[in-house]
Amino acid sequence: xxxxxxxxxxxxxxxxxxxxxxxxxxxxxxxxxxxxxxxxxxxxxxxxxxxxxxxxxxxxxxxxxxxxxxxxxxxxxxxxxxxxxxxxxxxxxxxxxxxxxxxxxxxxxxxxxxxxxxxxxxxxxxxxxxxxxxxxxxxxxxxxxxxxxxxxxxxxxxxxxxxxxxxxxxxxxxxxxxxxxxxxxxxxxxxxxxxxxxxxxxxxxxxxxxxxxxxxxxxxxxxxxxxxxxxxxxxxxxxxxxxxxxxxxxxxxxxxxxxxxxxxxxxxxxxxxxxxxxxxxxxxxxxxxxxxxxxxxxxxxxxxxxxxxxxxxxxxxxxxxxxxxxxxxxxxxxxxxxxxxxxxxxxxxxxxxxxxxxxxxxxxxxxxxxxxxxxxxxxxxxxxxxxxxxxxxxxxxxxxxxxxxxxxxxxxxxxxxxxxxxxxxxxxxxxxxxxxxxxx
Amino acid sequence: xxxxxxxxxxxxxxxxxxxxxxxxxxxxxxxxxxxxxxxxxxxxxxxxxxxxxxxxxxxxxxxxxxxxxxxxxxxxxxxxxxxxxxxxxxxxxxxxxxxxxxxxxxxxxxxxxxxxxxxxxxxxxxxxxxxxxxxxxxxxxxxxxxxxxxxxxxxxxxxxxxxxxxxxxxxxxxxxxxxxxxxxxxxxxxxxxxxxxxxxxxxxxxxxxxxxxxxxxxxxxxxxxxxxxxxxxxxxxxxxxxxxxxxxxxxxxxxxxxxxxxxxxxxxxxxxxxxxxxxxxxxxxxxxxxxxxxxxxxxxxxxxxxxxxxxxxxxxxxxxxxxxxxxxxxxxxxxxxxxxxxxxxxxxxxxxxxxxxxxxxxxxxxxxxxxxxxxxxxxxxxxxxxxxxxxxxxxxxxxxxxxxxxxxxxxxxxxxxxxxxxxxxxxxxxxxxxxxxxxx
Numbered sequence: 001x002x003x004x005x006x007x008x009x010x011x012x013x014x015x016x017x018x019x020x021x022x023x024x025x026x027x028x029x030x031x032x033x034x035x036x037x038x039x040x041x042x043x044x045x046x047x048x049x050x051x052x053x054x055x056x057x058x059x060x061x062x063x064x065x066x067x068x069x070x071x072x073x074x075x076x077x078x079x080x081x082x083x084x085x086x087x088x089x090x091x092x093x094x095x096x097x098x099x100x101x102x103x104x105x106x107x108x109x110x111x112x113x114x115x116x117x118x119x120x121x122x123x124x125x126x127x128x129x130x131x132x133x134x135x136x137x138x139x140x141x142x143x144x145x146x147x148x149x150x151x152x153x154x155x156x157x158x159x160x161x162x163x164x165x166x167x168x169x170x171x172x173x174x175x176x177x178x179x180x181x182x183x184x185x186x187x188x189x190x191x192x193x194x195x196x197x198x199x200x201x202x203x204x205x206x207x208x209x210x211x212x213x214x215x216x217x218x219x220x221x222x223x224x225x226x227x228x229x230x231x232x233x234x235x236x237x238x239x240x241x242x243x244x245x246x247x248x249x250x251x252x253x254x255x256x257x258x259x260x261x262x263x264x265x266x267x268x269x270x271x272x273x274x275x276x277x278x279x280x281x282x283x284x285x286x287x288x289x290x291x292x293x294x295x296x297x298x299x300x301x302x303x304x305x306x307x308x309x310x311x312x313x314x315x316x317x318x319x320x321x322x323x324x325x326x327x328x329x330x331x332x333x334x335x336x337x338x339x340x341x342x343x344x345x346x347x348x349x350x351x352x353x354x355x356x357x358x359x360x361x362x363x364x365x366x367x368x369x370x371x372x373x374x375x376x377x378x379x380x381x382x383x384x385x386x387x388x389x390x391x392x393x394x395x396x397x398x399x400x401x402x403x404x405x406x407x408x409x410x411x412x413x414x415x416x417x418x419x420x421x422x423x424x425x426x427x428x429x430x431x432x433x434x435x436x437x438x439x440x
Numbered sequence: 441x442x443x444x445x446x447x448x449x450x451x452x453x454x455x456x457x458x459x460x461x462x463x464x465x466x467x468x469x470x471x472x473x474x475x476x477x478x479x480x481x482x483x484x485x486x487x488x489x490x491x492x493x494x495x496x497x498x499x500x501x502x503x504x505x506x507x508x509x510x511x512x513x514x515x516x517x518x519x520x521x522x523x524x525x526x527x528x529x530x531x532x533x534x535x536x537x538x539x540x541x542x543x544x545x546x547x548x549x550x551x552x553x554x555x556x557x558x559x560x561x562x563x564x565x566x567x568x569x570x571x572x573x574x575x576x577x578x579x580x581x582x583x584x585x586x587x588x589x590x591x592x593x594x595x596x597x598x599x600x601x602x603x604x605x606x607x608x609x610x611x612x613x614x615x616x617x618x619x620x621x622x623x624x625x626x627x628x629x630x631x632x633x634x635x636x637x638x639x640x641x642x643x644x645x646x647x648x649x650x651x652x653x654x655x656x657x658x659x660x661x662x663x664x665x666x667x668x669x670x671x672x673x674x675x676x677x678x679x680x681x682x683x684x685x686x687x688x689x690x691x692x693x694x695x696x697x698x699x700x701x702x703x704x705x706x707x708x709x710x711x712x713x714x715x716x717x718x719x720x721x722x723x724x725x726x727x728x729x730x731x732x733x734x735x736x737x738x739x740x741x742x743x744x745x746x747x748x749x750x751x752x753x754x755x756x757x758x759x760x761x762x763x764x765x766x767x768x769x770x771x772x773x774x775x776x777x778x779x780x781x782x783x784x785x786x787x788x789x790x791x792x793x794x795x796x797x798x799x800x801x802x803x804x805x806x807x808x809x810x811x812x813x814x815x816x817x818x819x820x821x822x823x824x825x826x827x828x829x830x831x832x833x834x835x836x837x838x839x840x841x842x843x844x845x846x847x848x849x850x851x852x853x854x855x856x857x858x859x860x861x862x863x864x865x866x867x868x869x870x871x872x873x874x875x876x877x878x879x880x
Contacts, residue, residue, distance in 0.1 A: 040800070392863035
């Protein structure tokens with residue numbers, strides 16, 4: 001049994017490790033175009049921002065560890081094509097390579113805005129760690145930067161650049177940061193925080209050209225020209241599915257590879273996992289792509305197990321999410337009001353402004369929880385939160401609440417830990433649910 | 441409609457406020473034996489430990505606020521008896537007072553160990569804030585203390601006394617701290633922490649006498665005499681239900697007042713809430729007493745609403761709990777291995793040692809999660825945790841999991857937030873559930 005994995009990110013390595021775990025006798029080969037595998041790209045903005053001291057910290061495992069596990073990683077190799085009839089892939093410099101089962105974990109690219117001058121130096125797509133190391137040295141001499149659109153990585157990069165004392169202008173066509181994901185009331189503290197940190201915020205605006213000779217010197221925008229030595233691209237992720245498409249593997253409405261619950265593609269010997277694939281949303285059944293590293297890793301494991309002869313299914317997703325944004329944590333599950341309205345989903349909201357510890361205990365932080373429920377089923381269809389701590393854990397919790405169909409009535413009567421140093425008398429999730437129930 | 445509440449703690453004030461909210465025309469009268477209401481007794485150990493700067497910080501509301509709410513609080517009054525036939529109570533100094541509905545919120549007492557010398561000065565029952573203010577001044581001159589048994593308040597007092605540079609000996613008949621609640625593997629980091637902080641730990645031992653003239657000078661124990669200027673009583677809470685019992689109201693196996701789902705006692709016009717009552721446990725149906733302040737407050741609200749003519753029911757409890765212990769947070773839900781074994785409940789465990797943020801992110805803390813599931817239903821029957829952050833939120837989550845019957849299979853495939861600053865790639869709850877499923 002030979003299992004070939006294309007891609008060395010969380011999905012690819014998750015698949016390789018799980019395949020080897022499922023069938024230790026399987027030959028598992030991973031192809032990656034990069035020099036490294038098994039590092040955390042999500043940490044890059046925090047090294048730029050100096051919260052993390054070095055890029056070396058981001059590596060999770062050494063190349064030797066993969067050798068020891070019996071996983072054969074081919075670095076800096078390009079897979080040029082897949083032939084599903086002969087069950088071979090064509091690798092540049094290696095020729096044709098056969099497989100019994102193939103796992104596509106080709107990841108994502110930035111949705112490149114169609115802006116003239118995009119080929120100039122000084123335009124930074126935060127993704128690869130080697131490139132990030134070079135960019136990091138360069139940041140010492142940069143005085144002005146523009147961040148183009150406010151995707152999640154861009155949100156982190158705004159803070160990172162300010163930590164490096166770089167003047168930052170955020171230009172985003174949306175009406176507020178991450179407008180496709182978060183509601184304006186929830187992100188307002190972040191906007192204010194950035195404003196206080198001296199970030200120039202331009203919402204409802206867009207970059208029209210990158211200008212300079214060889215390297216960027218200024219950008220043209222809908223509100224005029226501004227100087228910028230670098231531009232950080234903060235646009236959405238799009239699935240890197242060109243290889244699959246060329247091989248005749250079915251893509252879906254998002255451009256991601258279509259997979260069933262076993263993460264099998266339209267070809268029975270080919271699986272796909274992570275950002276190159278699309279996964280149905282549990283509430284709306286709409287396919288989604290561009291989820292988190294933990295989704296990619298979990299999907300990779302499922303694909304690897306199945307490729308190696310096991311049986312595991314992947315559930316529809318409810319997408320608990322969270323991140324640091326300025327001095328706040330933001331997060332949620334599934335839909336906010338903006339997205340639910342756009343999708344035409346009926347909903348009622350309940351909002352609570354709570355605290356994370358006893359009011360008098362050092363380190364107590366504010367936390368706002370907004371819950372959305374379907375008025376007929378009274379089930380949770382989404383949540384949005386901003387606060388100083390405890391956002392990730394609550395998002396995980398509410399992800400399970402949405403998935404299992406727990407009603408807001410149940411949440412309204414939840415028990416909660418009260419101990420001054422770690423939790424307040426009233427849990428904001430329960431308070432928000434009580435407010436919601438009162439409206440229903 | 442006249443509603444009388446006996447007790448000015450979380451249950452009593454919760455009942456008074458909720459009754460007034462339910463029926464603004466109701467006359468609501470609260471009797472308390474103390475000088476104050478509406479402060480947080482749970483904060484007292486942290487003022488002693490200097491984490492919180494003053495006792496004034498612990499007050500939640502002023503006396504004027506209750507007046508403004510139309511709640512008539514009688515301070516420093518003793519209720520001597522209840523006559524359920526004439527629907528009156530006898531108040532010392534006020535005589536007979538009638539009621540339409542009565543709410544018992546008489547709270548708890550320490551289970552006083554039957555030790556000679558218990559009447560000496562220097563023996564501290566942490567409970568009332570005025571007493572705590574006096575004790576706090578005295579602590580400046582104390583050099584040695586003994587803590588008798590390791591109940592939750594005692595756990596916090598051990599740390600508080602060490603923070604004040606007082607030599608501490610903890611004498612507990614159990615085999616490890618809080619042995620009736622927590623498993624030895626989970627509490628081990630706390631034990632080690634205390635050991636490193638110079639606390640003398642004497643498990644499997646007991647105090648046999650308090651010695652001194654007028655005030656404590658030394659204690660006799662099963663392992664010999666030791667000097668101690670103060671003794672902090674850390675024994676269990678027992679329900680303060682004597683008044684109810686004298687009135688012929690039914691008590692249960694714990695000594696707490698028996699209540700139905702509406703928190704009505706055996707007398708149809710009398711409700712009980714908080715530590716004086718017992719509530720069935722959701723997994724075992726065994727009645728429990730001595731829960732947390734958030735339980736007392738929630739029960740108080742339910743009793744108050746019902747007393748004022750509303751209808752609300754209180755659910756069986758699954759008891760998410762958590763607290764600071766040494767430099768750790770500990771917590772859980774329902775049963776650990778020790779208690780489940782003692783109760784004869786069949787269970788399988790899954791344990792995971794995880795981290796709270798990305799491994800490389802500043803402030804990352806270890807966290808251990810142990811889950812217990814019923815092997816036939818695969819439902820969660822308990823959890824135990826120790827870690828550096830995120831314990832309270834996970835305990836709340838797992839409380840709902842236990843209550844709603846979510847299986848460990850569902851937890852094993854939970855989605856989780858991954859973002860370096862706030863959450864790790866792998867959620868320890870999911871990892872523990874995966875370990876558990878693998879065993880089943």
